[in-house]
Amino acid sequence: MLDQIHLLAAVTVLGVLEQAYFFLQVIYARRLFGISPPKTSGPPEFERVFRAQVNSSEYFPIFLALLWQAGLFFHQGLAAALGLLYLYSRYCYFTGYRASSSERLTPIYFSTGVLWILVGASALGILHSLLSHYVGLNVLQLLTA
Amino acid sequence: MLDQIHLLAAVTVLGVLEQAYFFLQVIYARRLFGISPPKTSGPPEFERVFRAQVNSSEYFPIFLALLWQAGLFFHQGLAAALGLLYLYSRYCYFTGYRASSSERLTPIYFSTGVLWILVGASALGILHSLLSHYVGLNVLQLLTA
Amino acid sequence: MLDQIHLLAAVTVLGVLEQAYFFLQVIYARRLFGISPPKTSGPPEFERVFRAQVNSSEYFPIFLALLWQAGLFFHQGLAAALGLLYLYSRYCYFTGYRASSSERLTPIYFSTGVLWILVGASALGILHSLLSHYVGLNVLQLLTA
Numbered sequence: 383m384l385d386q387i388h389l390l391a392a393v394t395v396l397g398v399l400e401q402a403y404f405f406l407q408v409i410y411a412r413r414l415f416g417i418s419p420p421k422t423s424g425p426p427e428f429e430r431v432f433r434a435q436v437n438s439s440e441y442f443p444i445f446l447a448l449l450w451q452a453g454l455f456f457h458q459g460l461a462a463a464l465g466l467l468y469l470y471s472r473y474c475y476f477t478g479y480r481a482s483s484s485e486r487l488t489p490i491y492f493s494t495g496v497l498w499i500l501v502g503a504s505a506l507g508i509l510h511s512l513l514s515h516y517v518g519l520n521v522l523q524l525l526t527a
Numbered sequence: 528m529l530d531q532i533h534l535l536a537a538v539t540v541l542g543v544l545e546q547a548y549f550f551l552q553v554i555y556a557r558r559l560f561g562i563s564p565p566k567t568s569g570p571p572e573f574e575r576v577f578r579a580q581v582n583s584s585e586y587f588p589i590f591l592a593l594l595w596q597a598g599l600f601f602h603q604g605l606a607a608a609l610g611l612l613y614l615y616s617r618y619c620y621f622t623g624y625r626a627s628s629s630e631r632l633t634p635i636y637f638s639t640g641v642l643w644i645l646v647g648a649s650a651l652g653i654l655h656s657l658l659s660h661y662v663g664l665n666v667l668q669l670l671t672a
Numbered sequence: 673m674l675d676q677i678h679l680l681a682a683v684t685v686l687g688v689l690e691q692a693y694f695f696l697q698v699i700y701a702r703r704l705f706g707i708s709p710p711k712t713s714g715p716p717e718f719e720r721v722f723r724a725q726v727n728s729s730e731y732f733p734i735f736l737a738l739l740w741q742a743g744l745f746f747h748q749g750l751a752a753a754l755g756l757l758y759l760y761s762r763y764c765y766f767t768g769y770r771a772s773s774s775e776r777l778t779p780i781y782f783s784t785g786v787l788w789i790l791v792g793a794s795a796l797g798i799l800h801s802l803l804s805h806y807v808g809l810n811v812l813q814l815l816t817a
Contacts, residue, residue, distance in 0.1 A: 384745060388801040391741045395794050398734050419773055420716065420723035426565065433565035436730075440581075443588040443733040444543050451536045455529060483564055504540050511533040571710065578710035585726075588733040589688050596681045600674060628709055649685050656678040 389462035390453040393469070394446060400469050401442055404435040404476055427480075434479040434486065438472055441497075448500035455507025461500065468496045534607035535598040538614070539591060545614050546587055549580040549621055572625075579624040579631070583617055586638075593645035600652025606645065613641045680743040683755035684736060690759050691732055694725040694766055717770075724769040724776070728762055731783075738790035745797025751790065758786045 384391075411417075411431040417424040422432055445468055453461035471493035478485035513519045529536075556562075556576040562569040567577055590613055598606035616638035623630035658664045674681075701707075701721040707714040712722055735758055743751035761783035768775035803809045 384801050385805050388745070388798055388805065391745060391794070391798045392802065394737050395741055395791065395798065398737055398791065401734055419776075420719040420769075422723070429565040433567070439730040440584040443584075443591065444546055446733065446737060447539050447543055447591060451540055455533070455536060479565075486564075501540065501543065504536070508533055508536045508540065511529050512537065515530050515533065574710040578712070585729040588729075588736065589691055592684050592688055592736060596685055600678070600681060624710075631709070646685065646688065649681070653678055653681045653685065656674050657682065660675050660678065 386458060387450075387453065389458050390450055390465070393449060393462045393465035397442065397445065397465070397469055400472060401438065404438050407476070407480075408432055408435045430479050430483060434476045438476065441472075441493075445497065448497060448504055451504035451508065452500045455511055456503040461503065464496055464500055464503075468493055468500075471496060531603060532595075532598065534603050535595055535610070538594060538607045538610035542587065542590065542610070542614055545617060546583065549583050552621070552625075553577055553580045575624050575628060579621045583621065586617075586642075590642065593642060593649055596649035596653065597645045600656055601648040602652075606648065609641055609645055609648075613638055613645075616641060676748060677740075677743065679748050679752035680740055680755070683739060683752045683759070687732065687735065687755070687759055690762060691728065694728050697721055697766070697770075698725045720769050720773060724766045728766065731762075731787075735787065738787060738794055741794035741798065742790045745801055746793040751793065754786055754790055754793075758783055758790075761786060 408431055411428050412419070415424050415428040417428055423429065445465075449461055449465045449468075452464070471489045474489035475486050475493060478487075478489050553576055556573050557564070560569050560573040562573055568574065590610075594606055594610045594613075597609070616634045619634035620631050620638060623632075623634050698721055701718050702709070705714050705718040707718055713719065735755075739751055739755045739758075742754070761779045764779035765776050765783060768777075768779050
């Protein structure tokens with residue numbers, strides 16, 4: 383049974399490692415610019431790193447929720463591949479945002495696009511499960527009939 | 528097996544869509560008040576929208592955790608119905624907070640009440656599972672005996 | 673089947689209760705120092721309580737993700753025990769941070785150490801599942817042969 387979720391679990395742990403990397407970058411930026419907790423404001427160079435981490439943290443539960451719904455109800459391999467793509471675009475977002483506010487835009491649009499594909503896959507898969515359970519309608523059988 | 532979680536999965540995806548709506552409102556408010564990232568401070572009208580999104584993001588993993596425990600260990604349909612109620616009260620909270628700080632209060636109390644019911648349902652369901660597994664005590668059998 | 677996750681579910685609900693406690697402390701600190709939402713800045717005594725809650729909220733999805741992967745792919749009892757240790761060190765972090773910025777350091781290092789153990793357990797368990805499924809390599813059988 384774990385076979386049906388081990389790719390999702392692997393991408394989940396990779397996502398956690400990425401979050402750990404972002405947290406470390408904030409710690410380094412705090413040291414570099416001499417901004418001790420609980421302060422969170424400082425020069426734009428610091429605030430960009432800080433906001434990049436906060437934004438990635440806010441999206442992390444959303445990403446996990448979609449990764450797992452798409453993987454369980456649509457296709458594990460596809461969901462995991464999209465998950466890797468999301469994690470890569472989040473990394474580009476982080477390094478882009480650190481360089482300048484405008485360089486965060488392309489990767490954030492890309493990562494949002496990946497999330498919308500995961501929304502679509504999840505919605506299709508869940509809808510199929512709901513329809514076949516409550517209406518007795520098997521869409522896949524209809525398509526291949 | 529997916530039948531036992533598809534309502535929870537559907538509410539999860541609806542919750543993600545609501546979070547996406549909140550993120551969009553912050554982007555619109557940033558444009559309206561001319562507050563570019565990484566800045567997060569501005570007039571109270573902007574800060575209320577911003578804080579409403581941050582608060583909703585902080586509660587999102589808590590909501591999902593309770594939705595799934597209550598759905599798995601107590602009753603899927605009830606958990607999903609409470610989940611919809613929570614998402615509706617979060618929407619009222621967001622639009623209320625945007626209007627004024629005091630208008631966020633009623634819906635936040637209501638949404639917190641829904642979460643406490645989910646806590647209660649989860650705790651009862653998990654306790655029942657733990658008792659029947661470790662003590663061999665089947666509470667449901669006792670009640671109907 | 674719920675037997676295989678009920679300890680993880682119990683620790684999850686305890687984690688939610690801890691988060692609720694942290695949220696309440698921020699509400700009390702807001703009243704004590706007269707800082708009404710949407711404001712989040714004030715005297716260091718307030719900002720330390722506020723940042724302790726924000727940091728705990730950011731780590732909560734990471735904690736849950738690791739708790740469940742370690743519990744599903746490595747060992748439920750061990751993951752739940754480490755989960756309790758994490759929740760206890762988070763409590764020490766919160767009360768320490770409230771007292772002074774430096775008193776947050778020991779418990780945050782400890783809690784991070786617990787998370788890294790959960791990362792290691794998750795990674796080992798998932799790797800074992802991936803290897804035995806895709807390569808047909810059963811590491812446990814090799815070790816006991």
